[in-house]
Amino acid sequence: MTFARLSAVLTLALGAVQSANAAITKSVRCASGHVTANAACCALFPVVDLLQSSLFDGAECGEEAHSALRLSFHDAIGFSIHGGKGGGADGSILVFNATELKFHANGGIDDITAGQFPVFQQSGLTPGDFVHLAAAVGTANCPGAPRLEFMFGRPPPKAPAPDLTVPEPTDSVTKILERFADAGFAPPEIVALLSSHTIAAADVVDVTIPGTPFDSTVGTFDTQVFLEVLLKGKSFPGNGSQPGEVLSPLRGEMRLQSDFELSQDPRTACLWQAMVNDQTRMQTQFKAAMAKLQVLGQDVKRMVDCSDVVPVPATFKGPIKFPATFSQRDVQQACPELRFPTLQTVAGPAPTIPPVPGS
Numbered sequence: 001m002t003f004a005r006l007s008a009v010l011t012l013a014l015g016a017v018q019s020a021n022a023a024i025t026k027s028v029r030c031a032s033g034h035v036t037a038n039a040a041c042c043a044l045f046p047v048v049d050l051l052q053s054s055l056f057d058g059a060e061c062g063e064e065a066h067s068a069l070r071l072s073f074h075d076a077i078g079f080s081i082h083g084g085k086g087g088g089a090d091g092s093i094l095v096f097n098a099t100e101l102k103f104h105a106n107g108g109i110d111d112i113t114a115g116q117f118p119v120f121q122q123s124g125l126t127p128g129d130f131v132h133l134a135a136a137v138g139t140a141n142c143p144g145a146p147r148l149e150f151m152f153g154r155p156p157p158k159a160p161a162p163d164l165t166v167p168e169p170t171d172s173v174t175k176i177l178e179r180f181a182d183a184g185f186a187p188p189e190i191v192a193l194l195s196s197h198t199i200a201a202a203d204v205v206d207v208t209i210p211g212t213p214f215d216s217t218v219g220t221f222d223t224q225v226f227l228e229v230l231l232k233g234k235s236f237p238g239n240g241s242q243p244g245e246v247l248s249p250l251r252g253e254m255r256l257q258s259d260f261e262l263s264q265d266p267r268t269a270c271l272w273q274a275m276v277n278d279q280t281r282m283q284t285q286f287k288a289a290m291a292k293l294q295v296l297g298q299d300v301k302r303m304v305d306c307s308d309v310v311p312v313p314a315t316f317k318g319p320i321k322f323p324a325t326f327s328q329r330d331v332q333q334a335c336p337e338l339r340f341p342t343l344q345t346v347a348g349p350a351p352t353i354p355p356v357p358g359s
């Protein structure tokens with residue numbers, strides 16, 4: 001092909017992309033009155049309302065919202081860039097629950113799949129679209145969260161994911177990095193995804209204390225978890241030391257062994273510390289990593305960008321603070337080359353963190 005012909009073809013191709021973009025950016029008014037970039041997205045507004053009323057107790061950042069985010073991870077990570085580990089973000093965890101919920105790493109996930117199943121049946125969506133829309137909407141209920149993207153059009157899952165794709169809190173950093181790399185994620189993306197633990201609690205690490213949070217502000221999508229995982233441990237929150245936890249700094253709080261080790265390992269310590277009190281960095285990186293996670297194994301070219309159906313989260317301004325009685329002295333800093341941010345301390349006696357209601 002001559003250069004002139006090649007460039008003519010490229011110009012044509014570019015023109016097609018540009019007109020496709022133009023079609024996408026022209027907004028549409030749905031029968032419901034909502035405005036969206038693409039008419040195909042109109043079908044999703046009623047599902048968003050249904051999720052908020054039937055699953056999230058009226059747009060709360062509670063147990064169901066937290067678990068919906070965890071479910072999207074456990075669904076999507078059933079994938080390998082080398083093949084043979086499942087269909088990724090396909091909703092297989094919801095419909096092949098008889099298989100996937102038996103996996104050890106999916107302990108405690110049955111509550112949210114049982115809660116989502118009847119809502120999924122009413123929604124008319126495929127399992128994958130439902131699981132990943134629910135995660136985006138649930139996360140949006142948490143102040144400080146970025147507005148996650150939502151791509152629409154996942155086909156139904158073909159089969160359950162195999163076991164051992166979901167990392168465990170007892171895994172070494174090397175094992176965690178290897179599993180994520182196998183699914184296509186680099187260390188900065190892993191640390192970014194772990195921002196999710198700012199709206200998280202454990203039900204089954206220690207079964208005697210369901211709903212034990214990972215940070216002192218479990219209803220806010222802030223960077224508090226990155227700070228508190230770095231604070232020296234003092235006690236275990238429940239029935240002594242259980243597999244997957246290390247001593248925690250605050251009464252009523254759980255510090256996961258995996259989070260702690262990632263905060264200390266030379267491969268991830270500076271990435272971890274850089275998140276402390278940097279709300280913008282966390283939001284930007286979490287949003288980008290989630291956008292990748294939520295279409296893992298999917299053919300994005302056949303999907304429609306319906307991100308504008310996701311509610312806009314309330315903002316969190318910060319700055320964050322050390323919990324009462326804590327200060328720089330208590331920080332187990334593992335990245336000396338990065339200046340630790342100067343933070344104030346909450347006034348009063350050391351807190352006891354209450355469990356998440358409904359756990």
Ligand code: HEM
Pocket residue numbers: 063066067069070073107108167168169170176193194196197199200201202203204205206244256258
């Ligand atoms: C190294 C990787 C990870 C490990 C070892 C891990 C481990 C855990 C564990 C043990 C729990 C508590 C389960 C229970 O006892 O109920 C948990 C909760 C949670 N995880 Fe992770 N996780 C990892 C990555 C992620 C990622 C990438 C996300 C999302 C993007 C995520 C989101 C959550 C959420 C939201 C919860 C709280 C669920 C609730 O409160 O109901 N995790 N995680």
Ligand SMILES: *[C@@H]1O[C@H](CO)[C@@H](O)[C@H](O)[C@H]1NC(C)=O
Pocket residue numbers: 094095097098110111113114117
């Ligand atoms: C599992 O899936 C079945 C349908 O295959 C559904 O009826 C049931 O409610 C689901 N249970 C849980 C715990 O997700």
Ligand SMILES: *[C@@H]1O[C@H](CO)[C@@H](O)[C@H](O)[C@H]1NC(C)=O
Pocket residue numbers: 207208239240241242
């Ligand atoms: C408490 O922990 C011990 C040791 O880890 C374990 O053997 C025991 O079953 C636990 N008790 C309960 C009620 O879970």
